[in-house]
Amino acid sequence: QVRLVESGGGKVQAGESLRLSCEISGFTTEDYNIEWYRQAPGKERAEGEAIACTAIGDDDPWYAAPVLYRFHISRDKAKNMVYLQMNNLKPEDTATYYCRTDRARTCGKGQFRPAYATTRKWGQGTLVTVSS
Numbered sequence: 001q002v003r004l005v006e007s008g009g010g011k012v013q014a015g016e017s018l019r020l021s022c023e024i025s026g027f028t029t030e031d032y033n034i035e036w037y038r039q040a041p042g043k044e045r046a047e048g049e050a051i052a053c054t055a056i057g058d059d060d061p062w063y064a065a066p067v068l069y070r071f072h073i074s075r076d077k078a079k080n081m082v083y084l085q086m087n088n089l090k091p092e093d094t095a096t097y098y099c100r101t102d103r104a105r106t107c108g109k110g111q112f113r114p115a116y117a118t119t120r121k122w123g124q125g126t127l128v129t130v131s132s
Contacts, residue, residue: 002026002121004034004099009126012089020084020126022099029075030056032103034082036073038095039125048095050110052084057105064110066092089130096125 008020022034033055039048051064052073061073072085082099100123102108102116 002101002103004101004121004123006097006099006123006126009097009128011129011131014090014130014132016089016130017085017087018089018128020086020097020099020128022082022084022123024080024082024101027101027103028080029054029077029082032101032105033057033107034073034075035100035102035107036071036084037098037100037122038093038128039098040095045098048098050108053107053109054082055105055107058107062107062109086128089128091130091132094128094130096127098125099123 003025005023012018033053035050035053037048037050039045049064051067052071054061054073054075070088074083101121103119104116
């Protein structure tokens, strides 16, 4: 059974760092894309944004512009975990962060991929709050 469980959220001050973890079961980090997606407070999940992704079929990880050079996604094959290192956090980074997979070999790079609607799996989310 495919399952993703996030952890590591919390409350921090602007400029600080956090590392989110995504524990994967039912598949490995080498099988499918793993993406971090965030939902801002007061918005529907569908109004959120993909911010980082790693996939075995891509040469490099992908990052959305708002987090480029501040966030870093990595995979630990031995532990079957994916991490999101978030540095220099800003109040606008406040959101619930989800780990998800389309069960695809490549990342969507922020593009809407309706073909994967039935295969996409989500974690339960972890809340990150950044105060100024």
